[in-house]
Amino acid sequence: MNRTEKEEVINQLHELMAKAKAAILAEPKGLDVATVTGLRKKFRDAKIDYKIVKNTLAQRAAKGTPVEPLVEKFVGPTALIMSYDDVVSPAKILVDFAKDRENFAIRTAVVEGQVIDVNGVKALAKMPGLQELRGTIAMMIAQPATKLARMIGTPGQQLAQVLNARKDQLGKA
Known part of the structure; x- marks a missing residue:
């Protein structure tokens, strides 16, 4: 060289x-x-x-x-x-x-x-490596959003169940 x-x-x-x-x-x-x-x-x-x-x-x-x-x-x-x-x-x-x-x-x-x-x-x-840390952080960020979406959807689900139950009661009477 x-x-x-x-x-x-x-x-x-x-x-x-x-x-x-x-x-x-x-x-x-x-x-x-x-x-x-x-x-x-x-x-x-x-x-x-x-x-x-x-x-x-x-x-x-x-x-x-x-x-x-x-x-x-x-x-x-x-x-x-x-x-x-x-x-x-x-x-x-x-x-x-x-x-x-x-x-x-x-x-x-x-x-x-x-x-x-x-x-x-x-x-x-x-x-933990950089990719593992990024995955963990993404999971931590996504988790509250998932819970929020579930909580927002719950009242609508409950209302639909109440209406279905009322419909069933009226149908039997």
């Missing part, structure tokens, strides 16, 4: 790191191509970037970004996982993936400017 290619990679990484709300570093050792492809697909479906990075380039790209506190952790084989929206989803995917594999290790992460360790990533994975 020549100098201009390196600078281009650094600039692209810098742009991605600058807009990342969460960045997780992992150590992907001994994974076969099919396994990595499956992991990449999970991340792609969740709109999360998964990149195997060259440490020296990543260290330079991280300067002046929220990922900068992790610069000294760019050692050995490094996978960089970045999320730009939901900070919980990448942790959930990684923790689920890593639990079955001894050779895949989560190193550290930075979430909204806070550096967290492996245990912090695991704790983050247990939290």
Whole structure:
């Protein structure tokens, strides 16, 4: 890789790191191509970037970004996982993936400017994701509206029942 290619990679990484709300570093050792492809697909479906990075380039790209506190952790084989929206989803995917594999290790992460360790990533994975929270909020908002509609409809229903009962009484007499 020549100098201009390196600078281009650094600039692209810098742009991605600058807009990342969460960045997780992992150590992907001994994974076969099919396994990595499956992991990449999970991340792609969740709109999360998964990149195997060259440490020296990543260290330079991280300067002046929220990922900068992790610069000294760019050692050995490094996978960089970045999320730009939901900070919980990448942790959930990684923790689920890593639990079955001894050779895949989560190193550290930075979430909204806070550096967290492996245990912090695991704790983050247990939290509800952005989609789950949105669903819960939508349910909470819809619930009062449903109750209101039911309450508004109840007097009309009761009136119809009273009229039907009166009609039945008159029909029998």
